[in-house]
Amino acid sequence: MQPSLEQKLWMYETMVLSRRCEEQIAKIYMEGKTPVFNMANGTIPGEMHLSDGQEPVAVGVCAHLDAEDIVTATHRPHHQAIAKGVDLDRMMAEIFGKATGLSGGRGGHMHLFDPAVNFACSGIIGQGLGPAVGAALSRKMQGKPGVAVAFIGEGATNQGAFHEALNLAAVWNVPFVCVVEDNAWGISVSKAASTSVPRNDVRAASYGIPGHYVEGNDPYRIHEVAGEAIARARAGKGPSLIEVETFRLAGHFMGDAEGYRPEGEKDALFEIDPIPRMRQRLLDDGDASDEQLSNIEKKAEERIEQAIRFARESDEPRPEDALTAVFAQA
Amino acid sequence: MTQSNNRKLTIARAMAESVAQEMRTDDRVFVMGEDIGELGGVYGNTRGLLEEFGKERIRDTPISETAFIGAAVGAAQDGMRPVVELMFVDFFGVCFDAIYNLMAKNIYFSGGSLKVPMVLMTSTGGGYSDGGQHSQCLYGTFAHLPGMKVVAPSNAYDAKGLMTAAIRDDSPVVFMYHKRLQGMGWLGTEPGATVKTPEESYTVEIGKAAIARKGSDVTIVSLGLGVHHALKAAEKLSEEGVEAEVVDLRSLVPLDRDTIRESVARTGRLIVVDEDYHSFGVSGEIIASVTEHDISVLKAAPRRVAFPDVPIPFERGMEQFCLPNADKIIAAYREIEAG
Incomplete structure (x- = not known):
């Protein structure tokens, strides 16, 4: 079943918002890092993992989620955070390391937490899975609504945590969905070189749960498959595993020369960039006019500019605040 | 009661x-x-x-x-x-x-x-x-x-x-x-x-050590099973007129440094008993908590009775050789006495 028109427009808007976010971060990230690149310098110091190209997964899944549902994300979390409704101003401020950031600068871009929308991250591969299963268990035990979705990359399927968490979720029959973003590369090692099966959906059989593989980085198809899995979880019928074929248009991190990619791969990927493709599809299907979509794009750009303004204008944390918030506040 | x-x-x-x-x-x-x-x-x-x-x-x-x-x-x-x-x-x-x-x-x-x-x-x-x-x-x-x-x-x-x-x-x-x-x-x-142990519900504050035995001549700081070794050593030392104070840490984090410092300030002597490995651990931290605060309270170099830096051996004789016990604590006190 296709998404509703409202869902389609939300998905497009959110994909554009995420892309504009990454484009702006990429630009600002280089402030203070030229002519000599030093990760420690600049407006945004540290590692930076951008999600360009992977937006369809985030929107296809999160279109089915409300604030009460739980998402655990990875070291590459911006598209998922934006699609889950994380406070954009505070997220940007966190990425900049400002006092107004989600954690006041203690976490950074790999550790985005927004309890208001039940969003959490771990920068360690596969380690969001356990907490997502636990949150799903919590809802089941409390008799409260809510589904937990753990986003992971395809590289994480070779972590022990993947096996343990999927087995546990299945044994306890909790409302949990594991979504694997298969961007084909674990930093520089290809999926073919690291993974014993071409598609991870077959691994679902090991846990007696449904497994799905979605080809083509197609937001509508992702929306459909995720919708079934999430509805199944909500109905108390247990967890599912979904792997989605996607790709990253950026390096693993900013500064990655991507010498491992075969020649021409990157150019070919830009040809199938999911955002212009979805735009064309909306036009072709008569779902939106060019003017309507331009309007959405302009609004997204303004929204990101606002978040960046908020981040730039915010104060830096007091250095000594590093010593606070180690334990829960009384 | x-x-x-x-x-x-x-x-x-x-x-x-x-x-x-x-x-x-x-x-x-x-x-x-x-x-x-x-x-x-x-x-x-x-x-x-x-x-x-x-x-x-x-x-x-x-x-x-x-x-x-x-x-x-x-x-x-x-x-x-x-x-x-x-x-x-x-x-x-x-x-x-x-x-x-x-x-x-x-x-x-x-x-x-x-x-x-x-x-x-x-x-x-x-x-x-x-x-x-x-x-x-x-x-x-x-x-x-x-x-x-x-x-x-x-x-x-x-x-x-x-x-x-x-x-x-x-x-x-x-x-x-x-x-x-x-x-x-x-x-x-x-x-x-x-x-x-009372039947009714109660709490023991996390981060507060206990004085398991009062004494004025040496402070023995430990936790868990080590507290019992320390109490046994203290009873033996008492027979010869040496009164050891035994501090039961109960919590490691937060660590009750005040209680440790206050006790050592009174006794001037410190032995730490720890079944964990000797180096880079609890025993070193306890000693540092005293010395970096006020080294002048110490009348002798502190001693530690801890597990040597080896994996724990299986055979009974070898394992017991490595574990802390009351005799080792008394031996540590002898070293302090000898100066």
């Missing part, structure tokens, strides 16, 4: 009683771990809970520590108050990411907007020839890493009060119980750990 206050409990029973009392008044509390249901915990600390609370809240897990400790973190962040068991502390090697990268850091990474109210209870200690992967204490390993409180009781009274405090705490607490203090006969239990 009510009759209940004359009742003696083992640490195992004290832990189970605390958990049961909290579970009766708070639906959010539940227990999970390996063999904690039907079996009642390998060390007896969940005995009787399954019968009262059922399988939903007393949840046997698969042998998947990464998943179920990670799940405890997720459940705690979602409003539950899990008590989760890592059967042997030695098993931390298969699941430490869930402990020190998730459990211990998520409050900080959320800038304090999250609570992670969970208890990780785990068994420590050797002395019964269980070999080098089932006998460690690893107190220093856990206490070293920020973001988790760490407690290690030496007796049933403290075990019950610390467990209740741990369950009510909004931060993660690692509850390290020593196998030889559990009151399990098959482990050669230490009788001094089985003490009068």
